Amino acid sequence: MMRRLAFLLALLVPAMLEQTWPAKSENAPEHPAECRVAAPQIEHEFPLPQVARALAAKQLSILVVGAGSSLLPGANGAKNAYPARLQHALAEKLPGVDVKVVTDVKSRRSAAEMAKALPPELAAAKPALVVWQTGTVDAMQGIDLDQFSHALDRGINSARSAGADVVFINPQYSPRTESMIALGTYAENMRWVAVQQEVPLFDRFSIMKLWADLGTFDLYSATKKLDMAERVHDCIGRLLADLVFEAARPSEPHAEGGR
């Protein structure tokens, strides 16, 4: 009963948020209402110059580097996981631009392992943007925080020297395992590295927490079915596309917000 009430509320709240974020209404038919979150959750105060250049050249290549939470199981997993959904959403938002998303995604990889694998991937894909999802595995293995931060710095540096911008994606909000994985300090360090290196952070944790609080998605559910996971990934792909789109807009200065 309460879950249902919460779901009704979730349908209502995005409708109210629409007023604060009217730009989104133009793609309303394809954009499910449940994805909408308050604008401050999407941080795009840092520009993406390489992406802007790629957009001008009508050719955007993106490399998604990630671990298990960038994957979905099953035969259609790759098609429904957020990297593919990102490509779909961006292609829709950017008519006339050739959007290509390649992935380097394997479960259980720490930030250091991904940073190490990054240079050859960059050489192969020559992306304008690296979307880097990390943090969960480091928290699970209790990796030293300094090493974690260094790995993040190293990854950003290799991406930049290969001529690519970087966007971070932080860990998922996973309520069932919250008392077993200490995400807190890792998420904090990631945010701090993002601010220092001027990398936009896609705050997946806060967005998913908001979804759970609003009842948009029942993240507590013990279901083994894939449908909710697929909808969550679809929403993440769309919101990520919004972030890339906003951050790459060359004309508008992104002065708003915390530096």
Add this chain to the structure above:
Amino acid sequence: MAPIPTERDLRLDLFRGLALWLIFLDHIPSNAVSWITIRNYGFSDATEIFVFISGYTAAFVYGRAMQANGFVVATARVLKRAWQIYVAHVFLFAIYLAEIAYVAHSFDNPLFTEEMGVLDFMKNPDVTILQALLLKFKPVNMDVLPLYIMLLLWFSPILWLLLRAPSLALIASAGLYTLMWIFEWNFAAYPSGTWVFNPFAWQLLFVFGAWCALGGAQRLTRWTNSPAVVGLAVAYLLFAFGIAMTWYIPRLGVFVPKIVGEAIYPIDKTNLDVLRILHFLSLAVITVWLVPRDWPALKSRVFWPAIACGQHSLEVFCLGVFLAFAGHFVFTEVSNRLVTHVIVSVSGIAIMVAAAAMVSWYRRVERQGPGPRPPTTKPGYAGGDA
């Protein structure tokens, strides 16, 4: 040798009790009620209060033992206490295993396949359990007790020095803290990384607490009562409050100059950042200034629940960790509404108070023995632990 005051300072029990409540509230993941706890309004949190007061009471209790019965007897008592805490830690680990095993069995959402990997350690219990017994495996929220054990293992020689040359002991402790920062000393953890609370760092607060108990606090009175120090403390707390607000309202971040941000972040909890120490000291100065030792209200019924919890801190701390697990379980299995958060938080604290009352009662009964006997300590000061 300085004489050790014979009356227990009830303020210590009060604030340790409050710290235990805050630790409990903070340990329930996503607990809405944890918005009231001090970690949200500055740099330090309840851990600093707990460690400082534990050092203070350890010196108070074992310092008297060392003066009365000598070094060997006092050492034996300190080690016995460390052993009790070790057993408590292993008990909590068993509860943690039970919770994890339940989740592993009942939850298989494809969205969280990666996160479920945290349960993998159950596949090789031969290694994990051994590492847990060696205090190297670090389950979430179970890091305070290993720190406490390590602090007590070193404590008796430090106490010996504190009783003879208190300033020297404090300087040695600060020296160890400095060396820790220079050489990055910490204990290794399993499967990787280091201890969450670095004993080489946190010993400073513990030894400082002990130093205060053995006459240091009196020596500091001249400073802590001066309006200048109180003013500085207030200013620092306001500064920390302002910084903390930028964590929740990123828009305020523009008011923090880049150079300030680079100087203060990241605020290191593992190695007890200097900013955290200063924040704790400021809180302590304000507290001592506002709450005098002989404040009559300390003996009133209002503060009794917190004082009782503070006097039996080990039992109440362990219960708090267990209740935090249980509270999170209620959130995931029953309901995650705000009202549930409030009910779980309030009833958790009520259970902690009830348990503390029961332990007090039991200690009293045990001390009285079979026949009637006059009480040996004043009521209100009885039943405190180190």
